[in-house]
Amino acid sequence: GGATFTGDNWNFFGDRQSLLAKLVITYADGRTDVVVTDPLSWQYFSEGPITYGSFFQGEVYDALRETAVEGWSMASYDASAWKPAHEVALEGNISTAGNPNMPWVNDYSGFELTGQFGQTVKQINELTALSVEEVRPGVFVYDMGQNMVGVPRISLSGMKPGTEITLRFAEVKYPDLPEYEGNIGMIMLENIRAAMAQDVYIAKGGQEIISPRFTYHGYRFIEITGIDKPLPVGAVKGVVLSSIHELASRYETSNTQVNQLWKNITWSSYGNFLSIPTDCPQRNERLGWAGDISVFSRTATYLADVPQFLRRYLRSMRDVQRTDGRFPDIAPLGGGFGGLLWGSAGITVPWEVYQQYGDKSLLAEHYEAMCRYVDYVRTKNINPESGILEQEKVWGNLGDWLGPEDNKNDKTLMWEAYFLYDLDIMKKVAQILGKKEDAEKFEKLYDERKSFFNRTYIDPQTAKTISSGANGPEKGKLVDIQTSYVLPLSFGIVNPEWKEQFAANLAHTVQRENVADDGKTYPAYSLMTGFIGTAWISKALSDNGYDEVAYNLLQQTTYPSWLYSVEQGATTIWERLNSYTHVDGFGENNRMNSFNHYSFGAVGAWMYAYSLGIMRDENHPGFKHFMLCPKVDPTGKITFARGYYDSLYGRIESAWEVKGGEVRYSFTV
Numbered sequence: 001g002g003a004t005f006t007g008d009n010w011n012f013f014g015d016r017q018s019l020l021a022k023l024v025i026t027y028a029d030g031r032t033d034v035v036v037t038d039p040l041s042w043q044y045f046s047e048g049p050i051t052y053g054s055f056f057q058g059e060v061y062d063a064l065r066e067t068a069v070e071g072w073s074m075a076s077y078d079a080s081a082w083k084p085a086h087e088v089a090l091e092g093n094i095s096t097a098g099n100p101n102m103p104w105v106n107d108y109s110g111f112e113l114t115g116q117f118g119q120t121v122k123q124i125n126e127l128t129a130l131s132v133e134e135v136r137p138g139v140f141v142y143d144m145g146q147n148m149v150g151v152p153r154i155s156l157s158g159m160k161p162g163t164e165i166t167l168r169f170a171e172v173k174y175p176d177l178p179e180y181e182g183n184i185g186m187i188m189l190e191n192i193r194a195a196m197a198q199d200v201y202i203a204k205g206g207q208e209i210i211s212p213r214f215t216y217h218g219y220r221f222i223e224i225t226g227i228d229k230p231l232p233v234g235a236v237k238g239v240v241l242s243s244i245h246e247l248a249s250r251y252e253t254s255n256t257q258v259n260q261l262w263k264n265i266t267w268s269s270y271g272n273f274l275s276i277p278t279d280c281p282q283r284n285e286r287l288g289w290a291g292d293i294s295v296f297s298r299t300a301t302y303l304a305d306v307p308q309f310l311r312r313y314l315r316s317m318r319d320v321q322r323t324d325g326r327f328p329d330i331a332p333l334g335g336g337f338g339g340l341l342w343g344s345a346g347i348t349v350p351w352e353v354y355q356q357y358g359d360k361s362l363l364a365e366h367y368e369a370m371c372r373y374v375d376y377v378r379t380k381n382i383n384p385e386s387g388i389l390e391q392e393k394v395w396g397n398l399g400d401w402l403g404p405e406d407n408k409n410d411k412t413l414m415w416e417a418y419f420l421y422d423l424d425i426m427k428k429v430a431q432i433l434g435k436k437e438d439a440e441k442f443e444k445l446y447d448e449r450k451s452f453f454n455r456t457y458i459d460p461q462t463a464k465t466i467s468s469g470a471n472g473p474e475k476g477k478l479v480d481i482q483t484s485y486v487l488p489l490s491f492g493i494v495n496p497e498w499k500e501q502f503a504a505n506l507a508h509t510v511q512r513e514n515v516a517d518d519g520k521t522y523p524a525y526s527l528m529t530g531f532i533g534t535a536w537i538s539k540a541l542s543d544n545g546y547d548e549v550a551y552n553l554l555q556q557t558t559y560p561s562w563l564y565s566v567e568q569g570a571t572t573i574w575e576r577l578n579s580y581t582h583v584d585g586f587g588e589n590n591r592m593n594s595f596n597h598y599s600f601g602a603v604g605a606w607m608y609a610y611s612l613g614i615m616r617d618e619n620h621p622g623f624k625h626f627m628l629c630p631k632v633d634p635t636g637k638i639t640f641a642r643g644y645y646d647s648l649y650g651r652i653e654s655a656w657e658v659k660g661g662e663v664r665y666s667f668t669v
Helices: 061-066 256-272 290-303 307-319 345-357 359-381 411-432 437-458 482-490 495-512 531-543 547-554 562-569 599-611
Strands: 023-027 032-036 050-054 058-062 122-128 131-136 139-157 164-170 198-202 207-210 219-226 235-243 249-253 615-616 626-628 640-649 651-658 662-668
Touching: 023 058, 023 249, 032 437, 122 139, 139 164, 139 256, 207 651, 219 235, 235 256, 249 256, 249 599, 256 290, 256 562, 256 599, 290 307, 290 345, 290 531, 290 599, 307 345, 307 359, 345 359, 345 531, 359 437, 411 437, 411 482, 437 482, 482 495, 482 531, 495 531, 495 547, 531 599, 547 599, 599 615, 599 640, 615 640, 626 651
Parallel strands: 058 198
Antiparallel strands: 023 032, 050 058, 122 235, 131 139, 139 207, 139 219, 139 235, 164 198, 164 219, 249 640, 615 626, 640 651, 651 662
């Protein structure tokens, strides 16, 4: 099937279904039999009911063919129509797509067969359609009420044998606005792009169920055609699939919109933790973009128990790490165009996993790859003349992706800040693993780069951020936007004598009106950060005494803000802060527009660690020791917050309530 956002990448891992198996049977008396797949003793049948299956394109199922395979697993089954199996070679059946920034997927020189580990994908819920609308004659659209990821489960009765039923899946419908005339009420598939997202079912008659097995879809709406009249809503169900089998936490406040934001974060986590941490679950992408999980990993480790899931992803990052040490922007396929802010996931994600769960073995197995990445950045990305970190030029050269004022930024400031964060982590990891010389080397490089950062990107008179002139405004010109302050503060980079004013400058960028890249002026307490800055802004504010600003930012409802999408009816986190509005529809972003993207949901970590105050202790990872220090809302808008986190050592409950002029705290450990 298709793979990635480029239309020419197909059959990365083979062009047909195949099986490699070994079964060891141990009898009561200790004897064993070993059954392995080989062409001499195995047969196959290619005329079964599943005629096509693909993640992107959907499944085609011909129920009329079911009789040919009924009882196939019984000894009495007539297998005379089956054919001898044949070996599927590694050559000639696998994609030969590749480029200098992507490993050749048909290169098996480093192949290693290992057992699966980490959470598998399974059914975690089942939803029932809430309503149905006949939007055109014979076109029935069912609303599941929730943007979900999975497959349909649809009950049929009395269908004429041979009836072809087509299901199409979408996250949204075209709204009743002039620019969508002719499509109003129909499902919107432009953002699905080259993914067909379609299941076809050929009925056999009688009682039957449509239940695809070799595909999945990201959707809220199902369009059903090929039937004469609508099915009862109770007959249309959605099987929710995820690698997150249950949550490890909860968060609730007096603000119902904030509560919905938290629910949206959880649903986007369910939908995108599907074997790998994907960016989105619906369009022709569904890839393990490293930058997305880098910023979201702290939230993810609070939401659910995912150490092995993320360990598996880090293994895939190592598998496609380039020979020069560059971590991929996408794993397990490799390639991408994110650059250092995405590649840093190879260092930040294992650190988050270690901090949350205390597993030192993950650091040990990933350490060599982390060192190679630091060497790659140090030797191939720092301009020898200017000393500025200018990442390897790739298409896109992403900065604060989808930030409303990203064009004002100096991207080298962000790259340098993240490299410093990487070096700080590497120093600590080396110390944990007892690698003293490495720790000293990383600390020396960190001190050198930190001094360079403060000289290059901070005006000593005003403590405002300025440009290096390498990738952004003219050298020495003010940058002075939210993300430019957020990263240095969050990573502890700013010289002590400037830190107080530097933090005040950040607070001011939130409290003032801002003119975005689109030329429009947005009100105070607008979220002007993109994927990168959003993950850290609330922490940077609270760490520096600006809880009031953080809570005002959390509860802002105008665009751009977290709650803006909630007011527009979102049930998941959107890729864009304005993916849809009641006034402008999709804002001409019909194609590049995912309605299930967890990155902007990284504020979840602040909800747990600051609003509830359940904060881990870096010196005692895994919550063996932790801090409880809730941040009560100084604005008075939120009057209570309560929730819990199920750590490895048990449940930690935290609650606070403002009542009668008093703050009442409640903790259970």
